[in-house]
């Protein structure tokens with residue numbers, strides 16, 4: 001009796017493992033397109049099962065969009081903010097973080113050759129803080145894309161024009177932009193490479209700028225229900241190259257959250273004048289090992305210098 005129960009359980013485990021491996025073999029890597037991924041990590045996030053794969057060809061880390069709860073559109077409209085912040089309305093903490101980030105991005109652009117802007121687009125505009133900062137600094141016309149209803153309303157109240165999706169923007173706006181910004185957006189997209197290409201071919205002026213920020217897989221926890229991709233300095237650079245961009249400046253930093261951990265990757269890029277077809281991808285090696293070492297470093301710094309490693313989320317009164 002005991003034996004047959006054990007055998008039954010074992011068979012069930014085996015078939016589950018086979019299903020996962022079968023799923024992995026049918027999966028296409030969002031960076032290189034090859035179907036050679038293995039499960040890297042599994043966890044629960046907000047009550048949902050989340051599974052990350054590591055591409056054995058190029059080293060990219062990603063979720064299977066089809067098995068992710070984030071695949072549901074309604075998820076982004078309301079649920080995402082509710083899950084993360086326990087409310088659909090923007091919180092003071094979140095708005096403060098956005099303001100500090102916007103000031104940082106502006107400083108970076110001004111120091112690295114973005115002198116004049118006429119028309120800029122912020123994809124994932126949130127409450128419109130970055131739009132406002134760019135508008136005040138450059139006097140540029142600002143347009144935004146934001147799927148979250150409460151956040152979009154806030155940005156609209158500042159007088160900016162916003163669309164709930166990139167498709168809706170593209171069906172209404174014909175003019176191109178000399179700057180496209182995406183702050184913590186790329187890691188949420190089903191097809192980040194396709195979106196970057198779409199931006200280059202349809203939305204960005206030939207001499208325009210692209211500004212992107214994502215969590216750094218080698219410092220940021222990165223594993224979250226809504227993070228479909230996990231970027232490293234290497235894979236982000238490779239993806240931008242694949243999409244036909246030339247990187248002007250890439251910075252690893254912790255602002256505004258940490259003085260010791262490079263939690264984020266910020267890139268300023270421009271479209272290549274002649275983007276090559278089928279540019280070879282340089283694979284990233286030892287991703288799992290590098291991730292483990294980065295976790296060690298993070299835990300150590302959190303213990304040794306907690307005050308510098310995790311800066312307060314709220315201003316001191």
Ligand SMILES: [Zn+2]
Nearest residue numbers: 029032055058
């Ligand atoms: Zn790959």
